[in-house]
Amino acid sequence: MANPPHGGILKDLIARDAPRRNQLSEEAEKLPAIVLSERQLCDLELILNGGFSPLEGFLNEKDYNGVVSDVRLADGNLFSIPITLDISQETIDELGVKPGARIALRDFRDDRNLAIITVDDVYKPNKEKEAKEVFGGDPEHPAVKYLFETAKEFYVGGKIDAIDRLMHYDYVALRYTPAELRLHFDKLGWSRVVAFQTRNPMHRAHRELTVRAARLRQANVLIHPVVGLTKPGDIDHFTRVRVYQALLPRYPNGMAVLGLLPLAMRMGGPREAIWHAIIRKNHGATHFIVGRDHAGPGKNSKGVDFYGPYDAQHAVTKYKDELGIEMVPFQQMTYLPDSDEYKPKDEVETGIRTLDISGTELRKRLRTGAEIPEWFSYPEVVRVLRESHPPRSKQGFTVFLTGYQNSGKDAIARALNVTLNQQGGRSVSLLLGETVRHELSSELGFSRADRDKNIGRIAFVASELTKAGAAVIAAPIAPFDSPRKQAKDLVEKHGSFYLIHVATPLEYAEKTDKRGIYAKARNGEIKGFTGVDDPYESPEKPDLTVDISKTNVRTAVHQIVLLLEAQGLLEQL
Numbered sequence: 001m002a003n004p005p006h007g008g009i010l011k012d013l014i015a016r017d018a019p020r021r022n023q024l025s026e027e028a029e030k031l032p033a034i035v036l037s038e039r040q041l042c043d044l045e046l047i048l049n050g051g052f053s054p055l056e057g058f059l060n061e062k063d064y065n066g067v068v069s070d071v072r073l074a075d076g077n078l079f080s081i082p083i084t085l086d087i088s089q090e091t092i093d094e095l096g097v098k099p100g101a102r103i104a105l106r107d108f109r110d111d112r113n114l115a116i117i118t119v120d121d122v123y124k125p126n127k128e129k130e131a132k133e134v135f136g137g138d139p140e141h142p143a144v145k146y147l148f149e150t151a152k153e154f155y156v157g158g159k160i161d162a163i164d165r166l167m168h169y170d171y172v173a174l175r176y177t178p179a180e181l182r183l184h185f186d187k188l189g190w191s192r193v194v195a196f197q198t199r200n201p202m203h204r205a206h207r208e209l210t211v212r213a214a215r216l217r218q219a220n221v222l223i224h225p226v227v228g229l230t231k232p233g234d235i236d237h238f239t240r241v242r243v244y245q246a247l248l249p250r251y252p253n254g255m256a257v258l259g260l261l262p263l264a265m266r267m268g269g270p271r272e273a274i275w276h277a278i279i280r281k282n283h284g285a286t287h288f289i290v291g292r293d294h295a296g297p298g299k300n301s302k303g304v305d306f307y308g309p310y311d312a313q314h315a316v317t318k319y320k321d322e323l324g325i326e327m328v329p330f331q332q333m334t335y336l337p338d339s340d341e342y343k344p345k346d347e348v349e350t351g352i353r354t355l356d357i358s359g360t361e362l363r364k365r366l367r368t369g370a371e372i373p374e375w376f377s378y379p380e381v382v383r384v385l386r387e388s389h390p391p392r393s394k395q396g397f398t399v400f401l402t403g404y405q406n407s408g409k410d411a412i413a414r415a416l417n418v419t420l421n422q423q424g425g426r427s428v429s430l431l432l433g434e435t436v437r438h439e440l441s442s443e444l445g446f447s448r449a450d451r452d453k454n455i456g457r458i459a460f461v462a463s464e465l466t467k468a469g470a471a472v473i474a475a476p477i478a479p480f481d482s483p484r485k486q487a488k489d490l491v492e493k494h495g496s497f498y499l500i501h502v503a504t505p506l507e508y509a510e511k512t513d514k515r516g517i518y519a520k521a522r523n524g525e526i527k528g529f530t531g532v533d534d535p536y537e538s539p540e541k542p543d544l545t546v547d548i549s550k551t552n553v554r555t556a557v558h559q560i561v562l563l564l565e566a567q568g569l570l571e572q573l
C-alpha cells in the first residue's frame with residue numbers, strides 16, 4: 001500500500017467532481033472567468049489532482065495567515081507554501097469577484113475552463129511578511145521578486161469544483177497524477193518508495209545517490225523531476241526528460257520509475273523542502289531525499305547564500321513526526337577515482353582523492369565540445385545534452401552591421417554571406433536593409449518610431465534564426481543605440497551577437513554614392529535621411545570597427561571571420 005496522503009484523504013477533485021462535469025462545464029460557460037498565468041496553472045493542476053492535499057482550492061485569508069506565520073492551515077494541518085490566487089483591483093471590479101461569487105478558472109493556452117472557484121474571501125496580503133516568513137526576506141530572492149513584481153495586490157481564496165484536467169502534449173504518458181502513481185505502485189507491489197526531486201539533468205552521482213537511498217531504506221525509487229516552472233536559466237524540461245529517460249535503463253531492472261511533476265517551484269529552500277515532502281507523500285512515496293541546499297536559489301548578487309546548505313534538512317527534521325514521510329538526508333556525492341566509486345562527502349576519509357565537475361564547468365564543456373568523462377556521466381546522457389547544447393561550431397550567431405547608407409555595409413554583408421556559405425556547416429541568412437524594408441517592413445517609413453520597429457523586426461528574425469543554429473548577417477543603417485542594444489539582448493538569448501560598426505565617414509559614403517540618393521536627400525526629395533537631416537548615433541562599444549575609406553571589403557570580411565574564429569564559431573569538427 002502506498003503512503004496515506006497528507007491530511008488523510010487524497011483530494012482528487014477531478015475524480016470527485018467527474019459525475020457533475022457536464023453541469024459544471026455548462027455553468028462555467030456563463031460565468032466570468034479569470035485567465036490563469038503559467039504559475040497559477042501549475043498550482044491549479046496540483047490542487048485539482050490532489051498533489052497539494054489537503055487543499056481543495058486556493059488559500060483563504062485564515063489559511064494563508066496560518067501558513068505564513070505558523071506553517072499550518074487553519075485546521076492545524078502542516079502546510080509550508082501559500083498557494084494563492086493573486087488578482088488585481090481591476091479584475092475584481094470587472095468580474096465582480098466577491099464572497100459567494102462563482103468564477104471560472106481558464107487556461108490561457110487553449111481558453112478551456114478548468115474549474116470554478118466559489119469565492120470565500122478577497123484579501124490584501126501582507127507581502128512583506130510573506131516574503132520574510134516564507135522565503136527569508138532577501139529582496140533578490142526570486143520568489144520575493146515575483147511577489148513584488150509579478151503577483152497582483154489581492155488574493156482570492158475559495159474552494160474549487162473541477163471541470164477538467166489540463167491538456168498536455170509532451171511526455172503525456174509520464175505525467176502521473178497522485179492517484180495514478182499510487183495505483184502504479186500498487187500494481188508493481190511497491191510499499192516503500194523513496195522519491196527523488198530534481199530540476200537538473202541527472203548523472204552518475206544522482207544514480208548512485210538514489211540507489212544508495214533505496215539500499216539504506218530497502219525501498220524502490222521514484223524519480224520525480226519538476227517539469228512545471230523551475231529556476232530561470234535551468235536546462236529546459238524537454239532536454240531533462242530525455243536525459244532521465246536515457247538514464248533509467250542504468251538502474252537495476254524494476255528498481256525505479258520516472259514520473260513528471262508539474263510543479264511551479266518557488267526556490268524556497270527549507271519551506272519548499274517541507275512542501276516537496278508533502279507533495280511526494282501525496283503521490284504515495286514513503287521516503288524523500290533531501291540533499292545539500294535543497295530547492296535553494298544559490299547566492300544573491302553579493303555572493304551570499306540565500307539559505308544555509310542544510311537548512312532544508314533541519315526544517316524537514318523539525319516537522320518529521322507530523323509529516324508522515326521519512327526524509328533520507330544526503331550530503332553531496334563525490335567521485336573517488338582511486339576506487340572508482342561515489343560516496344557522500346561526509347563519508348570520505350581524509351587524504352582520499354576526490355573529483356567533481358560543477359554545473360558551470362559542465363556547461364562550459366558542453367559549449368566548447370570538451371570531453372565529459374565517463375566517471376561523471378553516461379555516454380547516452382551526454383549525447384542528449386550535446387544535442388541540446390551543440391558546440392560553438394554548431395551554434396547560431398548574428399553579425400549585425402550598422403553604418404551610413406553606402407558606407408560599404410551591404411557590400412561587406414554580401415561578401416561575408418558567400419564566405420560563410422563557402423565554409424558550410426550552417427545555413428546563412430542575409431538580412432540587408434533593403435530586403436527587410438521590402439519583405440517585412442514595407443508599410444514603415446523613416447520616423448524614429450518606424451526605424452525602431454524595423455530594427456525590432458530584424459532582431460526578432462535574427463534571434464529566431466540564431467536559435468535554429470543559423471549564421472545571420474543583418475545590415476540595416478540602424479542609426480540609434482537603444483534598438484541596437486535591444487537586438488543584442490534578444491539574440492543573446494540564443495547565441496552570440498556581434499556589432500560591427502562600418503564607420504566609413506559620411507563624406508566618403510556621399511562622394512562614392514553612384515545611385516544619387518544623397519543628392520536627392522540634399523535637395524529635399526528625400527526627407528529625414530540619415531546623415532543629412534537625421535542623426536546617426538555611433539555605437540560606443542562595437543565588437544569591430546571597419547572603415548571602407550581606409551580598407552577594402554575583403555579585408556573587412558577577413559577581420560569579421562577572424563573575430564568569429566576566435567570565438568570558436570568557425571571550427572571545422
Ligand SMILES: Nc1ncnc2c1ncn2[C@@H]1O[C@H](COP(=O)(O)OS(=O)(=O)O)[C@@H](OP(=O)(O)O)[C@H]1O
Binds near residue numbers: 479
Ligand atoms: N529618410 C531615410 N533615411 C534613411 N534611409 C532611407 C530614407 N528614405 C529611404 N531610405 C532608404 O532606406 C534604406 C535604409 O533603410 P534601413 O532599414 O536600413 O534604415 S533603418 O535602419 O530602419 O533606419 C536605404 O536603402 P538602400 O540604399 O537600398 O539600402 C535608404 O536609401
